[in-house]
Amino acid sequence: MKALHFGAGNIGRGFIGLLLNHSGYEVCFADVVQELVDEINRRREYIVEMADHTRQQIRVKGVRAINSRDLHTVVTEMLDANLITTAVGPNVLQRIAPTIAEGLSERFKKNAQPLNLIACENMVGGSSLLKEAVYHHLSEADRKKADELVGFPNAAVDRIVPLQKHEDKLLVTVEPFYEWVVDRSAIVGEIPDIKGITYVDDLQPYIERKLYTVNTGHATAAYLSYHFGYQTIAEGLQDPYIRQVTEQAMAETSRLLVAKHSFQPEQQEQYRNKILDRFSNPHLADQVTRIGRSPIRKLGPDDRLVGPAVQSLNYGIIPENLCIGIASAFLFDYAGDEEAVQIQKDIKEKGLAETVQLYTKIKPDSPLFPLILEKLDDLKARKN
Ligand SMILES: NC(=O)C1=CN([C@@H]2O[C@H](COP(=O)(O)OP(=O)(O)OC[C@H]3O[C@@H](n4cnc5c(N)ncnc54)[C@H](O)[C@@H]3O)[C@@H](O)[C@H]2O)C=CC1
Numbered sequence: 001m002k003a004l005h006f007g008a009g010n011i012g013r014g015f016i017g018l019l020l021n022h023s024g025y026e027v028c029f030a031d032v033v034q035e036l037v038d039e040i041n042r043r044r045e046y047i048v049e050m051a052d053h054t055r056q057q058i059r060v061k062g063v064r065a066i067n068s069r070d071l072h073t074v075v076t077e078m079l080d081a082n083l084i085t086t087a088v089g090p091n092v093l094q095r096i097a098p099t100i101a102e103g104l105s106e107r108f109k110k111n112a113q114p115l116n117l118i119a120c121e122n123m124v125g126g127s128s129l130l131k132e133a134v135y136h137h138l139s140e141a142d143r144k145k146a147d148e149l150v151g152f153p154n155a156a157v158d159r160i161v162p163l164q165k166h167e168d169k170l171l172v173t174v175e176p177f178y179e180w181v182v183d184r185s186a187i188v189g190e191i192p193d194i195k196g197i198t199y200v201d202d203l204q205p206y207i208e209r210k211l212y213t214v215n216t217g218h219a220t221a222a223y224l225s226y227h228f229g230y231q232t233i234a235e236g237l238q239d240p241y242i243r244q245v246t247e248q249a250m251a252e253t254s255r256l257l258v259a260k261h262s263f264q265p266e267q268q269e270q271y272r273n274k275i276l277d278r279f280s281n282p283h284l285a286d287q288v289t290r291i292g293r294s295p296i297r298k299l300g301p302d303d304r305l306v307g308p309a310v311q312s313l314n315y316g317i318i319p320e321n322l323c324i325g326i327a328s329a330f331l332f333d334y335a336g337d338e339e340a341v342q343i344q345k346d347i348k349e350k351g352l353a354e355t356v357q358l359y360t361k362i363k364p365d366s367p368l369f370p371l372i373l374e375k376l377d378d379l380k381a382r383k384n
């Protein structure tokens, strides 16, 4: 069994590649960083280290890599692949779609075996988005074949893997916890036998629970920590105000999730507490600028902050603390992040209110709109 995995980065090597390898798949990574591709091919193995007191090292053996810009090689690998996975970032899915479409077209001429493509990105509907982008590049005839032979099951992936700084360029330090949930109903052919995947028939509750708890809490804590001058999430969460807002924002999304998906309140509370402990893992130095990266994406209407805030209103919840999280994202003026720079430029040129509307798509007549602006003033005042 062969898996082609796009993105040999932190999640690619430290989570998806590891699980595929340990389930017996021959893993071929496709990445755009030639140095990384060369190093994987030179060593054919790498180490994943657990961020806990054990510092357990797991060797991932027999892997190889290709450059995903090399169309011919990617297409060749796709001809006999049994599974394709991605962990490249939501914005990159559009970029790899033409290559995947070309690979499918060639594959259909030679191989009528089913194939599943699982996008392992932090978003709702990642594989569906990839499907739409791939279909855009397929002929009508190939779309029909893809309807029959290719599955794009959505997935929720959860494992905190911070930025890596090691002499060994391939070593990845990861938290011990992981969760990979995949929509079984969208699989074509046999269900891939991968140790560590939980298959479910309806992914929506799971992806929303993950994105709107782990990522909502993380983003809220990260933007507030940045605003108040903390470098890592663990440092920020020792600040009583940041801790309180983060906990309350996660409590607000829990109320939404309980109301919308009938999760048990007690289970949801346990889930939240475990996540707060994971954020403060003393064995991980997780930079707030990593967690806050790409604030335009994170302020999107369906993403971790605005998504649950808007939905909360439908259940009679006024998400005061989520609005603090949203407001704090507009204060993320980190010069090392293109999207943060763009937001600050827009604030200067268009003003705060118009910029909030531009990125969140929240209209001024929504009760959330004045709340966000009020929280922005409050956050600025608290810093002075
Ligand atoms: N780091 C984490 O803790 C988690 C990350 N995720 C998600 O996983 C995805 C990847 O995140 P990370 O691994 O942290 O990022 P990363 O930056 O470490 O890895 C992304 C990799 O994709 C590669 N890449 C970029 N463009 C490419 C292309 N056109 N073709 C092939 N490879 C390409 C990059 O060179 C890089 O090696 C994101 O969607 C993220 O939201 C999900 C759960 C946890």
Ligand SMILES: O=P(O)(O)OC[C@H]1O[C@](O)(CO)[C@@H](O)[C@@H]1O
Residues within 6 Å of the ligand: 122, 157, 158, 159, 160, 161, 214, 215, 216, 218, 219, 290, 291, 292, 293, 294
């Ligand atoms: O990977 P993204 O979507 O930029 O966001 C960072 C988030 O992803 C994670 O790395 C893993 O879920 C979290 O640590 C953080 O909330």
